[in-house]
Amino acid sequence: MEKSHELISQAACRLAAELPRSTIQIVSRIIDDSPSLQSAKRRIAQLPQPHQRELATKFVEACIAAVPQVKPPAVALALLTAGVSEKVHRDAQSVELVWTGPDVGAIPFRRTEQAILQVLDSAQARITLISYAVYRIPNISDALVRAARRGVRIIVIVETPDRLAGENEYSTIQALGDDVASCSSVYYWPEAKRQKYGDKPGILHVKCAVADGRWLFLSSANLTEYAFTINMELGVLLTGGSLPSKVEENFDLMIATSVVERV
Numbered sequence: 001m002e003k004s005h006e007l008i009s010q011a012a013c014r015l016a017a018e019l020p021r022s023t024i025q026i027v028s029r030i031i032d033d034s035p036s037l038q039s040a041k042r043r044i045a046q047l048p049q050p051h052q053r054e055l056a057t058k059f060v061e062a063c064i065a066a067v068p069q070v071k072p073p074a075v076a077l078a079l080l081t082a083g084v085s086e087k088v089h090r091d092a093q094s095v096e097l098v099w100t101g102p103d104v105g106a107i108p109f110r111r112t113e114q115a116i117l118q119v120l121d122s123a124q125a126r127i128t129l130i131s132y133a134v135y136r137i138p139n140i141s142d143a144l145v146r147a148a149r150r151g152v153r154i155i156v157i158v159e160t161p162d163r164l165a166g167e168n169e170y171s172t173i174q175a176l177g178d179d180v181a182s183c184s185s186v187y188y189w190p191e192a193k194r195q196k197y198g199d200k201p202g203i204l205h206v207k208c209a210v211a212d213g214r215w216l217f218l219s220s221a222n223l224t225e226y227a228f229t230i231n232m233e234l235g236v237l238l239t240g241g242s243l244p245s246k247v248e249e250n251f252d253l254m255i256a257t258s259v260v261e262r263v
């Protein structure tokens with residue numbers, strides 16, 4: 001019986017790492033107020049965001065499979081406890097500067113490619129990767145494929161799936177590579193959904209990678225060979241705190257509301 005209850009605790013920790021704390025609290029209330037886990041599962045099916053609904057449903061199913069007679073209040077308590085633990089874990093934040101460019105020896109910066117690889121290789125559940133340009137990134141592509149093989153869910157958001165204006169040498173999807181494209185959900189920002197200044201539409205100028213609501217890499221660097229080698233680029237690598245999960249939630253909402261669309 002102890003092993004079965006440990007499986008519930010592990011499932012609760014995984015869900016707490018995947019979902020915002022506000023959603024964890026909602027799901028916990030639903031479970032606690034339900035006469036059975038099957039009833040809770042039906043109520044969870046009404047959650048508005050498909051990804052959150054799917055994860056919460058799988059959590060309840062895992063609890064039923066582990067301990068068929070477990071009572072809803074026990075499961076709700078396990079999930080609330082996991083949520084508090086995850087918050088404490090995330091609130092312990094560190095910040096590092098990340099740099100590509102001339103080395104003048106004043107401050108020992110992390111290198112851009114090194115920092116983003118740390119985020120990708122640390123992920124155990126999910127990665128969200130956003131970039132305006134993507135070109136010649138074999139180490140990044142390899143890291144994404146490794147993550148997919150670990151069962152990590154990967155979302156890539158790009159400026160356009162086709163050729164960038166004025167750039168004739170690549171398309172974004174081809175630059176990602178077939179292996180990455182096949183193991184990722186790739187999204188783009190349709191021009192019809194952008195605000196305009198005169199005739200000029202806005203552009204997706206974000207460059208970041210976020211993993212498991214815990215690691216966040218923000219940089220001026222696109223996902224290109226030049227950005228990792230010869231350009232002058234500056235960014236930060238955040239570990240812990242609330243910001244990584246907030247960035248994840250923001251892009252999840254953009255997907256849920258179709259601000260960005262699946263390629």
